[in-house]
Amino acid sequence: EPEVTQTPSHQVTQMGQEVILRCVPISNHLYFYWYRQILGQKVEFLVSFYNNEISEKSEIFDDQFSVERPDGSNFTLKIRSTKLEDSAMYFCASSNENIQYFGAGTRLSVL
Amino acid sequence: RKEVEQDPGPFNVPEGATVAFNCTYSNSASQSFFWYRQDCRKEPKLLMSVYSSGNEDGRFTAQLNRASQYISLLIRDSKLSDSATYLCVVRYSSASKIIFGSGTRLSIRP
Numbered sequence: 001e002p003e004v005t006q007t008p009s010h011q012v013t014q015m016g017q018e019v020i021l022r023c024v025p026i027s028n029h030l031y032f033y034w035y036r037q038i039l040g041q042k043v044e045f046l047v048s049f050y051n052n053e054i055s056e057k058s059e060i061f062d063d064q065f066s067v068e069r070p071d072g073s074n075f076t077l078k079i080r081s082t083k084l085e086d087s088a089m090y091f092c093a094s095s096n097e098n099i100q101y102f103g104a105g106t107r108l109s110v111l
Numbered sequence: 112r113k114e115v116e117q118d119p120g121p122f123n124v125p126e127g128a129t130v131a132f133n134c135t136y137s138n139s140a141s142q143s144f145f146w147y148r149q150d151c152r153k154e155p156k157l158l159m160s161v162y163s164s165g166n167e168d169g170r171f172t173a174q175l176n177r178a179s180q181y182i183s184l185l186i187r188d189s190k191l192s193d194s195a196t197y198l199c200v201v202r203y204s205s206a207s208k209i210i211f212g213s214g215t216r217l218s219i220r221p
Binding site for chain 2: 031033041042043044045048050055056058089091095097098099100101102103104105107
């Protein structure tokens with residue numbers, strides 16, 4: 001069964017450092033998303049991406065965040081200068097308009 | 112008012128019991144509705160979509176009441192493996208972001 005894959009599974013970084021979280025969406029999907037979940041809280045939308053551009057973003061997705069689809073398979077989330085409050089589980093999802101399928105997530109720990 | 116509201120639980124029920132969860136949503140323009148389940152420290156996984164006429168998938172039954180902006184999930188003959196957090200999810204239009212409730216924790220005891 002096709003699945004969304006994310007790497008790394010766990011990323012530890014120092015405050016102020018840049019991180020890149022990577023995702024390989026399901027191959028025939030056209031819509032890509034990033035969500036995050038702070039420990040003990042609900043899953044929150046960050047950004048959606050379609051046709052090589054951002055289609056929607058939340059208030060959380062400020063100038064420190066960016067997304068890119070550098071080739072035909074990868075979809076990345078970059079955080080330029082990490083803050084302590086960026087510590088969370090980051091989930092990538094993909095869809096073909098209907099059901100969104102989620103990757104296993106990257107746990108980001110900012111020290 | 113929260114966009115999607117759920118009773119956080121936890122619900123602690125014996126194996127074999129029937130349990131029901133409810134969810135309300137605030138935006139009457141919402142078009143699509145889902146139940147996802149999330150195991151501890153794992154990703155959300157689709158349990159079932161929710162249709163206006165109500166739908167059933169094995170032991171799981173979902174209902175939607177658009178007039179009351181209310182969604183429900185019924186689990187019959189609960190199994191130990193049903194222990195998880197159940198997430199009520201709403202979407203405003205196809206391919207748009209999905210909005211999660213905070214989840215209802217269910218624990219099935221032997």
